[in-house]
Amino acid sequence: MMKDMEKYIWFILACFLTVGCSDENELKPSSADRDWFVIEDSEDHIGHERFLLYEKYGIPVFVNDTIGVEERGVDYYGNPVMYYCTLDINYTVGAPVTDNGLQSRRYSLLESLEDQLAGISFLDNYLIPALPENMYFNSILLLDSLYEMRMNGWAVERKDLNVYQGTLTLAIGQVKSIAKMTPEEQNKHKGLILATLALKQLDEEQLSDFYMVSYDPVKKLSYYQQMVTPSPSAAMPSAKCEVYGFLDYDSRYYAMNEGKDPSQWIYYTLTKANDLEDFVLAYFQYSEKEFKELYADYPLVLEKYEIIKTLMTDFGYM
Structure with missing residues (x-):
């Protein structure tokens, strides 16, 4: 009797389980975990x-900054619910770095198919092969214009960007010009982009030797942001900026010195940041042979170049 009752209970339980399973909704694949950064082949060129x-x-x-579109069911009225996956070039993980001068960062998309193809060709033939093997980007976004609106005193000025490295994407601007x-x-433009990326990797500790090249230990004088004049009592007598280890000087003084002998030049030397930018850019835009031939008469310039070359090769730039 007890065995019959036990069989009966198990039979009832099995019926409940069968009914419960039959009432389940049909399983459908979820799109929530789709990887929109995987590029699939397309008949589109x-x-x-x-x-x-x-x-x-x-x-x-x-x-395009919209990298995926997908229909995800319907709303209350039967209209399709569309999901758009977009690239936000300003997206950051955690609190953004404060930049009081930055008002906004803006861009426009490439409309011409020819410009889009030219951008892809530029990446394939120039930029990507030159990137260090250990450098990773979630994606690359090719753009027509890319610029920042920045405060300069009381005015807001536009600053065009060739590249901006965000968390989700590396935005490449001015592709129509490329x-x-x-x-x-x-090839020169590739160097400009690489220089911008490399500058972000450098920190002050790595640059101490570079900055010390433009320092006079006897006078205990830094050559940065100093006035160069022909005055006999000048701490930095008139000479080409390369004599002091610079590739350039404050551009506001170009016209003043035009046609004059360098022994009569007057100018301000660069900031540390501008000097560093010049040397990193020169590293990418000249071959070592070209650079050393160009500045063979300026030992301080060559000393700075060697320091930058070591840093860049350590980062994986060739």
């Missing part, structure tokens, strides 16, 4: 070229 680039380098490249460049100009 631009889409196919982006796929080939992704296959070759593993870096997703986009020509499309019109000669191969030599594109």
